[in-house]
Amino acid sequence: MDTQWPLWEVFIRSKQGLDHKHVGSLHAADAQMAMENARDVYTRRREGVSIWVVESKHIHASNPDEQEAFFDPADDKAYRHPTFYEVPDSLTHI
Amino acid sequence: MVAHPDLQTQFDLRVAEDQRIEPKDWMPEPYRRTLVRQISQHAHSEIVGMLPEGNWITRAPSLRRKAVLLAKVQDEAGHGLYLYSAAETLGTSREQMIDDLHSGKAKYSSIFNYPTLSWADMGVIGWLVDGAAIMNQVPLCRTSYGPYARAMVRICKEESFHQRQGYEIMMTLAKGSEAQRAMAQDALNRWWWPVLMMFGPKDDESPNTALSMQWKIKRFTNDELRQKFVDATVPQAEYLGLNIPDPDLKWNETRGHYDFGPINWDEFWEVVKGNGPCNRQRLEARRKAHEEGAWVREAAAAYANKRKAKSEK
Numbered sequence: 001m002d003t004q005w006p007l008w009e010v011f012i013r014s015k016q017g018l019d020h021k022h023v024g025s026l027h028a029a030d031a032q033m034a035m036e037n038a039r040d041v042y043t044r045r046r047e048g049v050s051i052w053v054v055e056s057k058h059i060h061a062s063n064p065d066e067q068e069a070f071f072d073p074a075d076d077k078a079y080r081h082p083t084f085y086e087v088p089d090s091l092t093h094i
Numbered sequence: 095m096v097a098h099p100d101l102q103t104q105f106d107l108r109v110a111e112d113q114r115i116e117p118k119d120w121m122p123e124p125y126r127r128t129l130v131r132q133i134s135q136h137a138h139s140e141i142v143g144m145l146p147e148g149n150w151i152t153r154a155p156s157l158r159r160k161a162v163l164l165a166k167v168q169d170e171a172g173h174g175l176y177l178y179s180a181a182e183t184l185g186t187s188r189e190q191m192i193d194d195l196h197s198g199k200a201k202y203s204s205i206f207n208y209p210t211l212s213w214a215d216m217g218v219i220g221w222l223v224d225g226a227a228i229m230n231q232v233p234l235c236r237t238s239y240g241p242y243a244r245a246m247v248r249i250c251k252e253e254s255f256h257q258r259q260g261y262e263i264m265m266t267l268a269k270g271s272e273a274q275r276a277m278a279q280d281a282l283n284r285w286w287w288p289v290l291m292m293f294g295p296k297d298d299e300s301p302n303t304a305l306s307m308q309w310k311i312k313r314f315t316n317d318e319l320r321q322k323f324v325d326a327t328v329p330q331a332e333y334l335g336l337n338i339p340d341p342d343l344k345w346n347e348t349r350g351h352y353d354f355g356p357i358n359w360d361e362f363w364e365v366v367k368g369n370g371p372c373n374r375q376r377l378e379a380r381r382k383a384h385e386e387g388a389w390v391r392e393a394a395a396a397y398a399n400k401r402k403a404k405s406e407k
Binding site: 005023024025026027044045061 | 116118119120165168169172175176179180182183187188189241244245248252391394395397398401402
């Protein structure tokens with residue numbers, strides 16, 4: 001078994017004005033090769049106008065086992081949503 | 095991770111509610127193992143599947159056909175890569191998967207162990223082999239494991255071109271000379287039964303089906319998919335004026351499906367065990383490509399290291 005090149009995560013902007021979105025990963029020796037491989041693997045049909053590649057080891061992710069506790073500070077703040085407030089039905093533009 | 099009752103309950107609930115399971119979520123070990131087996135097997139099939147078609151790139155009958163076949167084979171490589179990367183999110187390494195393929199431990203679709211003898215085989219492979227793959231893959235776009243489902247969405251978008259280009263080759267041959275029609279019929283005769291075997295063993299002999307259905311990895315059983323495929327394909331063969339080589343094939347009014355004859359399962363198991371017409375040749379070609387590419391991988395790594403060292407100075 002030989003050792004593989006490092007793993008890279010690939011993000012693609014499908015068109016101007018949209019965010020880059022994660023599409024998958026690939027192996028490459030360096031960033032330039034990762035970029036070229038990403039083009040060949042993920043944009044054979046013009047799926048993108050811009051690519052980001054990030055070596056996977058540099059990504060820090062939240063822990064799904066702590067998902068509840070991590071996100072629950074937002075749970076009891078319904079007043080952050082417009083539907084929390086009652087306004088008369090007869091009014092418009094509000 | 096140890097199976098914790100709460101985690102198991104949460105997992106079961108998620109699957110029952112049709113939510114996706116993502117890489118870092120807790121999952122039962124057998125679920126992980128089943129996925130690694132299925133996704134890597136699927137990836138290997140894409141990679142080995144390039145070989146029978148690659149065989150015809152230099153002999154394609156026109157520049158257009160050649161460009162199309164090249165694009166199709168490139169797609170197969172891409173599909174293999176999407177799937178390997180989905181499998182890697184489960185904690186298996188690329189090296190391990192490649193190693194298991196080359197040692198014969200991991201399987202790939204039995205269909206690629208049959209030889210491609212004429213140009214018409216390129217037509218039949220696109221039409222039927224890719225057609226069968228689509229039947230199998232469309233429901234996998236809703237499979238319970240997120241990265242696998244997302245890879246399948248990407249694959250299914252590209253696969254439809256594969257089937258159509260194959261059918262176009264068949265239409266051209268079917269409308270051609272007597273010899274071309276005979277070539278098309280011969281290809282159909284050779285591929286029909288192996289294609290039906292692609293859906294895997296009968297439901298009552300498929301040990302993994304029940305759990306895979308429960309986990310929503312699979313959405314339809316092998317026999318259900320096989321029936322859907324036959325029903326969809328018969329009218330396409332009729333349009334071409336070709337005969338499906340099955341004397342028992344007929345429309346069953348009460349079932350609302352085509353009945354078809356018995357499949358030679360002995361042949362299927364022989365091919366799975368490694369005794370098909372091309373098993374050895376395929377694995378040999380894979381190993382050779384891997385070994386002969388070793389210096390390229392090493393050189394690229396050395397070059398990357400050198401450039402990194404330079405930039406750090």
